[in-house]
Amino acid sequence: MLFNRFSSRPWRKLLAPLWALILACASGAGVAGDDHDRARQALEAGEVLPLRAILERVERDYPGQVVDVELEREHAPAPDRWVYKVKVLRTGGNLVKLKLDARDGTLIGKKAQGEPDRRGAGPLVPPAGGQR
Numbered sequence: 001m002l003f004n005r006f007s008s009r010p011w012r013k014l015l016a017p018l019w020a021l022i023l024a025c026a027s028g029a030g031v032a033g034d035d036h037d038r039a040r041q042a043l044e045a046g047e048v049l050p051l052r053a054i055l056e057r058v059e060r061d062y063p064g065q066v067v068d069v070e071l072e073r074e075h076a077p078a079p080d081r082w083v084y085k086v087k088v089l090r091t092g093g094n095l096v097k098l099k100l101d102a103r104d105g106t107l108i109g110k111k112a113q114g115e116p117d118r119r120g121a122g123p124l125v126p127p128a129g130g131q132r
Contacts, residue, residue, distance in 0.1 A: 070084070071085075
């Protein structure tokens with residue numbers, strides 16, 4: 001009997017982890033949707049600047065191609081804050097990673113290839129002479 005063969009105990013042992021994996025993947029999709037909803041609520045509440053405003057500042061001060069942007073809720077250092085993490089491929093081929101306060105666009109950190117990480121770098125303003 002086919003039914004008896006597939007209803008045996010060894011098959012159940014194999015199917016239980018498979019169902020657990022399927023449920024874990026499905027719940028992960030829900031978490032990503034929750035993050036998106038929280039980011040939208042933060043924008044509507046005025047807690048973060050729109051991405052367009054951040055990108056305009058970044059493109060003005062760091063010419064090149066924006067290759068990645070993330071909006072994250074940072075829990076340390078206190079208090080909690082939203083941050084934009086932006087990666088820019090500069091015209092010379094160097095990759096620059098910027099970390100900006102999402103509320104006002106203040107540059108929190110900058111890391112470029114061949115340069116040390118600069119945390120707490122202040123406003124996104126080019127130095128005298130306009131060179132970075």
